[in-house]
Amino acid sequence: MPKSKDHRLPTNISSKCVKCGTCHSVCPVFDAVPTESHTARGKMALIEAVAQGRLEESERYRDYLEACLLCGACQEACPNEVPTLAAMLEARESLAGRMGLKTGKGMILNHLLATARGFRLAMRTGRAVQGLMFRRIPESSGLRRRFPLPLIPEDRTIPGVARDFFTDLYTGTVRTGSGPRVGIFAGCMTNYFYPETGADMVDLLGMLGATVVVPEGQVCCGMPALAGGARDTVRDLAMQNLEAFEEYDLDAIVTGCASCGGNLKDNFRALLAEAGASEPRIEAFLSKVMDINEYLARMGLPSRTGEGADEEAGREPLTVTYHHPCHLGRLQGVKEEPVRLIQALPGVRYVPMEEADRCCGMGGSFSIENYDISKRINDRKVDRILETGAQAVVTSCPACILHIRDGLRRRGRADVEVHHVAELITRRMEEEEVESGKEKGESGRGDAETRGRGEEVSCEGERGG
Amino acid sequence: MEPSAKLDRKNRTRIRQIVGPDHCSDSSEDLFLYAYDALNRRYLPDMVVHPGSAREISELLKLANEARFPVVPRGAGTGLTGGSLAVDGGLVVTTRRLDRILDIDRDNMTVWCEAGVVNGDLQAEVEKEGLFFPPDPASMKFSTIGGNAAENAGGPRAVKYGVTRDYVMALEVVLPTGEILHTGSSAIKSVTGYDLTRLMVGSEGTLGFITRLLLRLVPKPETVRAMLTVFPETRMASNTVARIMSSRIVPSTLEFMDRSAIDCVKNYLDIELPDDAAALLLIEVDGRATSVTEQMATIQSICREVGANLVRAADSEEERESLWTARRSLSPAIMKIRPLKINEDVAVPRMKIPELIEGVEEIARCRDLIIVNFGHAGDGNVHVNLLVDPEDRDEVARAHSAVEDLFRLVVSLGGSLSGEHGIGIAKAPYLAIELDETMISVMRRIKGALDPNNILNPHKTFDFDPSVTSREFR
Numbered sequence: 001m002p003k004s005k006d007h008r009l010p011t012n013i014s015s016k017c018v019k020c021g022t023c024h025s026v027c028p029v030f031d032a033v034p035t036e037s038h039t040a041r042g043k044m045a046l047i048e049a050v051a052q053g054r055l056e057e058s059e060r061y062r063d064y065l066e067a068c069l070l071c072g073a074c075q076e077a078c079p080n081e082v083p084t085l086a087a088m089l090e091a092r093e094s095l096a097g098r099m100g101l102k103t104g105k106g107m108i109l110n111h112l113l114a115t116a117r118g119f120r121l122a123m124r125t126g127r128a129v130q131g132l133m134f135r136r137i138p139e140s141s142g143l144r145r146r147f148p149l150p151l152i153p154e155d156r157t158i159p160g161v162a163r164d165f166f167t168d169l170y171t172g173t174v175r176t177g178s179g180p181r182v183g184i185f186a187g188c189m190t191n192y193f194y195p196e197t198g199a200d201m202v203d204l205l206g207m208l209g210a211t212v213v214v215p216e217g218q219v220c221c222g223m224p225a226l227a228g229g230a231r232d233t234v235r236d237l238a239m240q241n242l243e244a245f246e247e248y249d250l251d252a253i254v255t256g257c258a259s260c261g262g263n264l265k266d267n268f269r270a271l272l273a274e275a276g277a278s279e280p281r282i283e284a285f286l287s288k289v290m291d292i293n294e295y296l297a298r299m300g301l302p303s304r305t306g307e308g309a310d311e312e313a314g315r316e317p318l319t320v321t322y323h324h325p326c327h328l329g330r331l332q333g334v335k336e337e338p339v340r341l342i343q344a345l346p347g348v349r350y351v352p353m354e355e356a357d358r359c360c361g362m363g364g365s366f367s368i369e370n371y372d373i374s375k376r377i378n379d380r381k382v383d384r385i386l387e388t389g390a391q392a393v394v395t396s397c398p399a400c401i402l403h404i405r406d407g408l409r410r411r412g413r414a415d416v417e418v419h420h421v422a423e424l425i426t427r428r429m430e431e432e433e434v435e436s437g438k439e440k441g442e443s444g445r446g447d448a449e450t451r452g453r454g455e456e457v458s459c460e461g462e463r464g465g
Numbered sequence: 466m467e468p469s470a471k472l473d474r475k476n477r478t479r480i481r482q483i484v485g486p487d488h489c490s491d492s493s494e495d496l497f498l499y500a501y502d503a504l505n506r507r508y509l510p511d512m513v514v515h516p517g518s519a520r521e522i523s524e525l526l527k528l529a530n531e532a533r534f535p536v537v538p539r540g541a542g543t544g545l546t547g548g549s550l551a552v553d554g555g556l557v558v559t560t561r562r563l564d565r566i567l568d569i570d571r572d573n574m575t576v577w578c579e580a581g582v583v584n585g586d587l588q589a590e591v592e593k594e595g596l597f598f599p600p601d602p603a604s605m606k607f608s609t610i611g612g613n614a615a616e617n618a619g620g621p622r623a624v625k626y627g628v629t630r631d632y633v634m635a636l637e638v639v640l641p642t643g644e645i646l647h648t649g650s651s652a653i654k655s656v657t658g659y660d661l662t663r664l665m666v667g668s669e670g671t672l673g674f675i676t677r678l679l680l681r682l683v684p685k686p687e688t689v690r691a692m693l694t695v696f697p698e699t700r701m702a703s704n705t706v707a708r709i710m711s712s713r714i715v716p717s718t719l720e721f722m723d724r725s726a727i728d729c730v731k732n733y734l735d736i737e738l739p740d741d742a743a744a745l746l747l748i749e750v751d752g753r754a755t756s757v758t759e760q761m762a763t764i765q766s767i768c769r770e771v772g773a774n775l776v777r778a779a780d781s782e783e784e785r786e787s788l789w790t791a792r793r794s795l796s797p798a799i800m801k802i803r804p805l806k807i808n809e810d811v812a813v814p815r816m817k818i819p820e821l822i823e824g825v826e827e828i829a830r831c832r833d834l835i836i837v838n839f840g841h842a843g844d845g846n847v848h849v850n851l852l853v854d855p856e857d858r859d860e861v862a863r864a865h866s867a868v869e870d871l872f873r874l875v876v877s878l879g880g881s882l883s884g885e886h887g888i889g890i891a892k893a894p895y896l897a898i899e900l901d902e903t904m905i906s907v908m909r910r911i912k913g914a915l916d917p918n919n920i921l922n923p924h925k926t927f928d929f930d931p932s933v934t935s936r937e938f939r
């Protein structure tokens with residue numbers, strides 16, 4: 001395979017690992033397949049051997065490196081603070097420089113993600129042909145493949161490409177309010193597969209009085225490409241995103257995708273600097289980036305607690321549990337906010353889940369390359385979800401939603417709902433409007449605050465789609 | 466890579482036939498993955514296999530005796546003394562596939578398990594049955610029962626419950642020559658024949674390959690309560706320990722930290738520590754709820770009488786956890802001082818701890834080093850951590866001299882070079898400081914009787930050979 005000119009070996013950060021083995025106890029992949037290659041310790045040893053020139057970057061080396069969810073559990077547990085994620089991304093980049101990107105994945109990464117148009121085009125094509133290739137599964141929006149496709153195993157349920165993409169439905173300034181000016185970073189999964197999550201975010205932010213903007217020029221955050229080692233590509237994507245969001249004068253940039261958020265916060269600073277953006281520009285962009293949960297918590301949501309209200313109203317609350325996406329809970333440290341938001345929702349009873357912060361097994365392309373392992377990891381997640389007895393599981397990442405839905409379906413439990421936090425909150429708030437509207441007539445309980453929200457919904461809440 | 470003369474093509478093929486092609490590898494990648502343990506040194510084996518039964522291991526050992534290549538048992542590779550390293554190449558044999566818990570017997574309170582079961586997994590399983598497996602090395606969530614037995618591992622609970630040795634009742638062992646030996650008995654009392662179970666436990670994989678273990682269990686304690694106490698003088702901590710023991714209370718944990726260790730973790734604690742903190746004890750008591758409450762009260766008054774300047778009991782499980790964060794954050798906190806930590810787990814008689822600490826402080830002064838001490842006050846097992854910068858050659862040299870000073874000090878106090886981590890290659894050069902000629906010669910004769918061709922885990926402990934171990938790569 002061609003060796004690119006600017007192939008760089010990984011640096012020696014992997015040698016910070018002292019081989020204690022602590023990371024074995026937290027790695028979901030090692031738990032499913034207990035072999036040294038499937039641990040951070042093993043990967044650090046291999047990367048070190050490559051960095052020292054003792055080991056070739058072989059196919060087997062690549063397979064071992066890719067047997068990783070990039071979930072960050074090892075890094076969190078490591079008593080020696082080894083930056084395992086950075087070491088693994090660096091090693092993957094070196095590999096890609098050495099061997100080229102994998103065909104299939106490489107093609108998707110380089111040619112599709114590189115331009116927003118390319119990816120859109122691919123998704124449009126996907127939407128047109130998906131009816132031919134997948135049979136739609138009744139009582140859900142999932143698709144299961146009809147004949148062999150290289151990347152999707154037979155028993156896997158994936159969502160259909162949306163009829164209308166989020167960024168087609170919502171472009172530019174989509175809500176005008178008196179509050180802060182908030183830009184939405186959609187992310188590809190939300191944009192192409194779950195536009196309803198994006199729409200919920202728009203509604204929710206609108207209800208809170210924000211001016212909501214969906215900058216036109218935004219593109220993929222590049223996380224899949226970065227994980228595949230295509231750092232050059234991601235540099236360009238980072239720059240395009242910077243430029244897109246600079247177009248607007250924003251107070252906050254909010255995303256509902258844990259992986260995009262993690263990538264923006266953790267990797268964009270370096271990427272943008274490499275791409276030549278000045279420090280003030282980078283700072284102006286990244287200092288505003290936050291997850292939707294963080295934004296809502298910062299805006300003082302929840303403003304009321306739901307518990308007493310349900311008893312008063314004499315209704316059965318929806319039981320909800322929460323799964324912490326690795327890239328939100330662990331990487332961004334946003335753990336309390338979503339739980340507090342859920343706990344405060346009227347009509348909802350929160351039930352905690354064991355191992356709530358354990359990876360669902362998705363890991364981006366990991367689940368494509370290693371679907372069998374991914375399923376085993378996912379089974380454990382599904383077990384924990386079912387043990388709670390909750391009617392719905394809520395999370396904050398479209399990738400987790402996809403994988404958990406797939407897992408529940410495989411286990412014959414598609415009756416358990418899977419939602420994005422934004423969706424749950426929006427739905428509950430809307431239902432509350434109806435409830436309080438009813439009650440207003442009877443008991444006169446609708447206070448000014450609720451009414452205010454109701455008006456905002458009615459004057460701006462038209463959802464296009 | 467050079468194919469080693471130790472394993473020619475023909476033997477590699479035979480090995481493959483024994484374990485099956487899916488369970489062995491000699492690819493460079495896999496060899497690098499089994500070149501290290503937690504001692505963090507590197508020796509490449511010639512081949513790695515993951516056999517599925519004692520019978521396969523037996524065949525491998527018979528072949529090794531014919532063809533004369535080294536065989537190195539390996540559990541999780543978390544040993545701190547290099548026991549699982551193939552220092553002279555050869556075949557690394559892991560217990561990865563021997564990972565079944567076979568039979569939990571609630572009435573007899575025993576469990577049969579395979580050697581590759583992770584300690585923490587076993588504990589979780591038996592606790593579901595209301596039972597308890599006490600050995601708790603800090604590595605319990607990622608080290609194997611086989612490795613624990615081979616190193617006779619212990620942890621904080623040793624002060625009350627003893628170490629791994631005290632829980633092994635019977636073993637299935639493949640001898641270096643390939644015969645399968647069954648030691649011990651399912652009866653708690655058994656004096657038939659030599660106690661080969663005890664010979665195997667702690668033999669560091671040099672006398673036999675353990676494949677199955679029968680372990681003794683105890684009832685799970687009803688409650689555990691924790692407290693933390695700080696003293697202005699080290700001697701007060703030792704006196705406290707002595708007085709607790711003589712008041713007929715055996716705590717389930719008695720962890721100790723010296724002044725330098727306290728300085729390291731200060732910032733990780735929610736609690737404000739007094740300025741003159743020379744020693745800290747983390748104490749736990751377990752058992753029936755009523756008696757635990759009583760014992761905690763007694764211990765607290767002892768601490769105050771002796772002169773503690775802080776006594777803090779945890780009232781809830783969360784508070785207990787937060788006290789433990791102090792102990793757990795010690796390791797990473799230490800690493801912030803210097804990148805390299807030389808950890809010597811010496812043991813002295815309990816009441817000699819103050820003399821040990823004073824002696825170590827003196828060594829630190831003379832050799833101009835940073836040394837941090839913590840450990841298990843109840844059984845005199847102290848972790849002496851020498852912190853060095855590996856780039857600073859002079860500091861590294863001074864540290865090595867300090868280690869030798871330390872061992873001489875320990876032996877002069879009637880102590881031992883290693884309380885739990887074993888000898889392996891790391892402590893082998895110092896073995897003669899503690900063991901006399903007769904002892905070493907008896908061990909040699911036992912090894913020779915069981916392993917005439919020196920196949921199983923050669924060049925470890927008394928068989929240490931610097932000309933072999935110097936062939937590591939970095």
Ligand SMILES: Cc1cc2nc3c(=O)[nH]c(=O)nc-3n(C[C@H](O)[C@H](O)[C@H](O)COP(=O)(O)OP(=O)(O)OC[C@H]3O[C@@H](n4cnc5c(N)ncnc54)[C@H](O)[C@@H]3O)c2cc1C
Binds near residue numbers: 604675
């Ligand atoms: C962070 C950390 C904390 C630790 N804390 C403690 C502690 O508190 N207390 C303590 O005692 N130790 C501790 N250790 C040391 C280590 O975890 C123990 O020695 C443990 O028992 C090793 O188990 P293992 O499965 O990793 O064995 P390995 O490291 O793989 O092997 C250890 C030795 O046992 C032999 N061996 C392994 N399996 C078998 C078998 N089935 N039959 C025969 N021989 C075998 C090997 O050849 C080698 O000589 C710690 C280590 C680390 C990294």
Ligand code: SF4
Binds near residue numbers: 029
């Ligand atoms: S990132 Fe997650 S999957 Fe990858 S090695 Fe670390 S713990 Fe394992």
Ligand code: SF4
Binds near residue numbers: 077080
């Ligand atoms: S926990 Fe950290 S230092 Fe220990 S083996 Fe894993 S990566 Fe290395």
